[in-house]
Structures are given as structure tokens and as C-alpha cells.
Amino acid sequence: xxxxxxxxxxxxxxxxxxxxxxxxxxxxxxxRWAKGWTNFExxxxxxxxxxxxxxxxxxxxxxxxNDIVYLLSGDVYVIAGATLTIQEGTVIRCDxxxxxxxxxxxxxxxxxxxxxxxxxxxxxxKAPKSRNSGDWGGITIAGSGNVNTVSGxxxxxxxxxxxxxxxxxTDTDExxxxxxxxxxxxxxxxxxxxxxxxxxxxxxxxxxxxxxNIMVSYSAQDSYSINGGKIDILNLxxxxxxxxxxxxxxxxxxxxxxxxxxxxxxxxxxxxxxALEVNGxxxxxxxxxxxxxxxxxxxxxxxxxxxxxxxxAHTSSAISATNAAMIxxxxxxxxxxxxxxxxxxxxxxxxxxxxxxxxxxxxFNIHSEGVKVDYKPSTGVLDILKYNRFTKDFVAVNDxxxxxxxxxxxxxxxxxxxxxxxxxx
Numbered sequence: 086x087x088x089x090x091x092x093x094x095x096x097x098x099x100x101x102x103x104x105x106x107x108x109x110x111x112x113x114x115x116x117r118w119a120k121g122w123t124n125f126e127x128x129x130x131x132x133x134x135x136x137x138x139x140x141x142x143x144x145x146x147x148x149x150x151n152d153i154v155y156l157l158s159g160d161v162y163v164i165a166g167a168t169l170t171i172q173e174g175t176v177i178r179c180d181x182x183x184x185x186x187x188x189x190x191x192x193x194x195x196x197x198x199x200x201x202x203x204x205x206x207x208x209x210x211k212a213p214k215s216r217n218s219g220d221w222g223g224i225t226i227a228g229s230g231n232v233n234t235v236s237g238x239x240x241x242x243x244x245x246x247x248x249x250x251x252x253x254x255t256d257t258d259e260x261x262x263x264x265x266x267x268x269x270x271x272x273x274x275x276x277x278x279x280x281x282x283x284x285x286x287x288x289x290x291x292x293x294x295x296x297x298n299i300m301v302s303y304s305a306q307d308s309y310s311i312n313g314g315k316i317d318i319l320n321l322x323x324x325x326x327x328x329x330x331x332x333x334x335x336x337x338x339x340x341x342x343x344x345x346x347x348x349x350x351x352x353x354x355x356x357x358x359x360a361l362e363v364n365g366x367x368x369x370x371x372x373x374x375x376x377x378x379x380x381x382x383x384x385x386x387x388x389x390x391x392x393x394x395x396x397x398a399h400t401s402s403a404i405s406a407t408n409a410a411m412i413x414x415x416x417x418x419x420x421x422x423x424x425x426x427x428x429x430x431x432x433x434x435x436x437x438x439x440x441x442x443x444x445x446x447x448x449f450n451i452h453s454e455g456v457k458v459d460y461k462p463s464t465g466v467l468d469i470l471k472y473n474r475f476t477k478d479f480v481a482v483n484d485x486x487x488x489x490x491x492x493x494x495x496x497x498x499x500x501x502x503x504x505x506x507x508x509x510x
Contacts, residue, residue, distance in 0.1 A: 116345075116496070118343060122202075123494070124268060124270075124302070125492050127208060129214065132154070134154065136154050138155070139177075142162050148171075148172070149169070151173060155178070156180060157207070158179075158183050162246065163193040165192075172205075173200045175199075177208075189261075191229055197267050199265055203266075204267060205266065218325075218327055222272060222274045223306070224285050226287050226290060227241055228254075229252075229289060230256060230257050231254075231255070231257050231289065233313065233366055234366075238253035239313075239335065239367075252289045252313075257291060257292055258292050259291025259292075262290065262295075264297075264299060265295065265297055267298070273305030283308065283309065284306070285301055287310070287311045287314060289312065289313045297320045300321075304323075304326045307329045307362075311334070312334050312367075316339050323344075323346045325348065330348065330361065330388075331344065331346065333379055333410075334363075335370070338380050343385045346389065349392075351396065363381055365408035365410035366408050378411060381412055383414050383415070388403050388418065389486075389497060390420070393481035393483070397423075403422040403451075405426075409441065412442050413443045418449075419447065419451070420480075420482065421450065425455050425456060444469065444470065446473070448506065450479065451475075454467070470509050471510065475506060475508075484500070
């Protein structure tokens with residue numbers, strides 16, 4: 086489907102070779118960081134059966150060894166300043182009958198430092214080929230960092246034990262967690278409580294935390310939910326989430342580098358799902374500082390919906406911006422969605438949008454106009470996509486990328502040279 090003619094009326098189409106843009110760096114995204122520890126077919130993997138059940142309250146420093154397979158069942162709380170340390174290569178099977186949740190409470194710590202050769206795995210305790218999105222809950226980590234709410238704190242979503250559900254504070258430099266080379270599979274259960282858990286939920290996480298090389302697969306809720314805090318995060322993968330891949334809110338500030346979201350047009354939430362949903366503040370909790378609204382920089386992102394011309398009508402915008410959130414997208418690829426970005430009614434003018442949203446040195450392949458807004462008239466809004474490359478006609482995923490549906494390691498290098506695509510000027 087062609088981009089609507091309004092684009093051609095607004096922009097001059099010129100080839101990349103006539104602009105001084107760094108094409109070589111852009112299309113040579115190095116995905117080697119995702120090799121060796123990831124799993125793009127977790128439903129076929131034979132994991133050993135659980136041998137030891139974890140207690141539902143962990144109040145003392147605890148070490149999980151990789152020569153034991155553990156069962157996580159029900160709500161498991163790490164409390165009283167305790168540290169839960171998980172050795173590299175450890176497998177934790179998560180109960181689907183009494184849906185498991187791991188909740189690391191404020192003041193406590195989770196150290197789960199896997200390695201490329203020996204990742205740590207949280208997965209369903211069902212047998213291969215019978216696992217489903219939402220078999221268990223997820224991992225929730227509550228920190229003492231800043232959150233932009235009226236009270237400066239919040240309550241973890243999901244109706245957990247109230248005494249263990251508070252997050253937020255003034256310890257912005259806290260080392261709340263170390264998470265490295267961790268896979269979280271088939272999380273997002275929403276049957277046990279009114280609001281289900283996400284694959285990985287971070288609340289007010291301190292800036293001394295280390296979070297990199299995480300893969301969340303087949304979550305029935307968001308893959309990642311980041312609420313407040315100030316921390317840079319690296320190398321995150323979301324595979325076929327039902328809800329959002331990356332949901333960000335409550336004044337989070339930081340850089341997200343090397344993001345990969347792989348969606349499918351038939352796997353989505355009835356309320357709408359996005360690769361990136363950025364919320365300036367939580368409307369239910371309010372905010373105190375207008376200059377502390379969510380402000381995120383996304384670099385080297387690959388946000389792909391595996392759509393083609395037979396099913397692209399089921400896709401939505403790649404990015405949702407709400408409640409005056411600030412977003413900068415750089416050196417990224419967006420493909421298979423209806424639009425690049427959708428703005429809610431808090432963005433009241435083109436000048437406001439231009440200040441809140443910037444995207445440069447990036448590429449997009451969409452089947453609608455490109456930008457959705459609520460304010461009227463919406464003339465000129467496509468200006469925010471200037472200096473980015475695009476396909477004039479929608480291209481199916483298998484025709485656009487090298488090997489996007491590989492079960493070993495998807496490849497999202499463009500088949501054609503960037504000089505073949507157009508640039509908005």
C-alpha cells in the first residue's frame with residue numbers, strides 16, 4: 086500500500102547518496118550481542134524438571150546454585166534487605182497452576198548475573214510444545230529511586246501483599262539489581278489477579294543497577310515495564326508479546342540501547358499493543374514536577390512487526406506517546422506497522438510535538454501516513470519524520486530483511502542498499 090499522497094506534497098524525495106548521512110553505520114547493526122544466550126524457540130526446549138521449591142518469603146541472603154533446578158510457585162517475596170543471588174546457568178521452572186511471581190521488595194536485591202555461555206532462565210514448568218503466553222506471572226523489582234508521582238512513591242500493580250508493594254524514594258544511586266544474560270519465557274499471567282504481571286517490571290530502580298542482555302519471550306502482558314528511576318539499559322529483546330514490548334512511565338529518564346522487538350500481527354492485546362509505549366506520567370498517580378516527565382533516548386532499536394500484505398491491516402503504530410512524554414529515536418529501524426508514532430491529546434500542537442519527539446538517522450517501512458495525532462488541524466505533522474529513510478511502498482517483512490523469521494537468530498539487515506530508499510527532506 087502506498088504512503089498517502091500528502092507525504093509527496095510535503096516532502097522532497099531524494100536519495101541517500103545526496104545527503105551527508107552515515108549509511109554504513111546505520112544498516113550494519115551488529116546483532117552478535119544476541120548470539121549464544123538467546124532462544125527463539127523456547128517452546129521446543131527440553132528443560133530439566135524442578136528439584137527444589139523456593140520458599141514464598143526469602144528474608145535472608147540466599148544463593149541459588151546451577152546444579153539444582155528450582156520451582157517458583159505462587160508469590161515469592163525477597164524482603165528485609167535480603168539479597169537473592171542466582172548463579173549463572175541456573176534454570177528456574179515457574180508454576181502455571183499456582184502462577185509464580187518473583188517480587189524483590191524495596192531495600193532488597195536481586196543479583197542474577199548469567200553469562201553468554203550460561204544464561205539464567207526463568208520458564209514455564211509445562212512440558213515442551215504445551216507452554217503458552219501467561220503460564221506464570223513474572224519478575225518485579227521495586228527500588229528506592231525517583232518516581233515522578235505526587236507522593237514520590239507508588240504501589241506495585243497487581244494486588245500483591247501491601248507491606249511488600251511500595252516503591253520509590255530518594256536513593257537515586259541505589260544498586261537495586263544486577264541482571265545480565267537472563268531469559269524470561271511465557272510470563273504475563275493475568276488470571277490470578279485483576280492486573281497481571283509483566284515479564285520484567287522495574288519500579289524506581291537505582292542508577293547503580295546493571296541491566297543488560299535480557300530476553301522476554303511470549304509474555305501475555307508487557308515484556309518490559311519501566312516505571313520511574315534513572316538508569317541506562319542495554320541489549321533487550323522482546324519476542325512476540327501480546328501487549329507492549331517496552332512500556333515506560335512515571336518519569337523514567339535514561340538511554341535504552343540495542344532494543345529488539347519482534348511482533349506478529351495476530352498476537353496483540355484487544356486494548357492495543359505497541360513496540361514502544363512511552364507515558365509521561367501515570368494519570369492515576371499524578372506528578373509533581375513538569376520537568377521530570379518521562380524522557381527516554383532509544384538508540385539502535387529494531388522494532389519489527391512480521392507482517393506482509395495479507396495481514397498488515399491488523400497492525401497499529403510502532404510507538405505510542407502519551408501524557409507529554411519526551412522521546413528521542415536514533416539509528417533505528419521500524420517496520421511492518423501502520424504508522425511510526427501515535428500521539429494522544431496531550432500533544433496539542435505541532436510545536437509541542439516537535440519539541441517532545443525527535444527521530445533521526447533511522448528507517449521506516451509502514452502502510453499508513455506515518456504519524457497520528459488528536460489535535461486539529463494536523464497539517465505539517467509529518468515534518469517530524471524528516472531526514473529518515475523510508476520505503477515509498479509497504480514491503481513485506483521477508484522481502485525487506487535478510488532472514489527476519491529465523492528460529493536460530495533473526496537477521497534484520499536490509500536486503501537492498503540504503504541508497505535504494507528515499508529520504509524525507
